[in-house]
Amino acid sequence: MATSWLDGAALAEERRARLLAHPAVRAWRELGHERLEPVRVLPGRKHRASMQSWPLYRLEGVGEDGRPVIAKWCSAEGGRAERVIYEEILPEMPLEAPRYYGLVEDARSGGFWLFLEYVEGEKYSRLVPLHRALAARWLALLHTTALSAAVRARLPDERPARHLADLREARDRILRHRANLALVADEVGFLELLVGRLDELEAIWGRVEEACEGLPAALVHGDFKGANLRVRSGRDGPALVAFDWGESSFGVPAVDLAQSSLPESGLCAIPDLEIYESVMRSRNRRVERRTIQRLAQCGTIFRAMAAIRWAAYGLETEWPAVAVQDMRFYDADLANVLRAAGWVR
Known part of the structure; x- marks a missing residue:
């Protein structure tokens, strides 16, 4: 039983290390919100052969009241419009909109991560x-x-x-x-x-x-x-x-x-x-x-x-x-x- 418990503990530690190494999770933690570690990370979209798209993930358990958060990677130029919409325009509009949790620059790629409410x-x-x-x-x-x-x-x-x-x-x-x-x-x-x-x-x-x-x-x-x-x-x-x-x-x-x-x-x-x-x-x-x-x-x-x-x-x-x-x-x-x-x- 002890060996099994140790194996389980080691597996949990390995899983946590891999979770924290995920690029979307690393970026999320930089924002400093209350919940820093997601329960799990899921793909945010279903891929098909005809699609060329940016990385998109669903971070479960980190949003307001433990709700999921969408992590969307954007190129600096390709994502500019969406960034402006969430930061400058939607706050002025009388429309229901996803909560905007923030943005983290991605120095390696020159792009950035957008963090948004997963709309249920x-x-x-x-x-x-x-x-x-x-x-x-x-x-x-x-x-x-x-x-x-x-x-x-x-x-x-x-x-x-x-x-x-x-x-x-x-x-x-x-x-x-x-x-x-x-x-x-x-x-x-x-x-x-x-x-x-x-x-x-x-x-x-x-x-x-x-x-x-x-x-x-x-x-x-x-x-x-x-x-x-x-x-x-x-x-x-x-x-x-x-x-x-x-x-x-x-x-x-x-x-x-x-x-x-x-x-x-x-x-x-x-x-x-x-x-x-x-x-x-x-x-x-x-x-x-x-x-x-x-x-x-x-x-x-x-x-x-x-x-x-x-x-x-x-x-x-x-x-x-x-x-x-x-x-x-x-x-x-x-x-x-x-x-x-x-x-x-």
């Missing part, structure tokens, strides 16, 4: 009318609040040209990797069709730019989809909480208003546009319904461009079929919105 609550569903209504109200407040702070923060410029760059990068990546030997003929044929659709969209891009006019520049979340939203109890009833502000920007708010006709795509939250219009009007924003609908169509195109570009990384792997499957959904969304807008037959 009901998962957002585009099939629940209440959720879509909450999303619409939340966006209307976002798009009309803290504008001066957003301007001072010098966030990335949100305009159609940003998404045209996504289109071109996605197309170039598809053309470079469509000869992947793991692809079958049907998948290669689909990629050829997708390249043709992207060519067609680029040819009419001027019409997309014209359609993006009609709303003042606003703070834009940029990745407003169900995976980045939770619904929890607030002071005045159910409240929406949004996180993952890495794509935030300032400019045309079309991308936040995106709509999708395909439940499988998961591209966007599909906020209720009628409620969005109503709240915007209540906040002295003169906006016509057709303008909002037109912006939402542009936003759906922009979301599809970003998603196709992101998925195209998967064509470089040994399992490109996963990326092709995703791109089929995004292409279907793209085709539907282009027809609905009357820009293609």
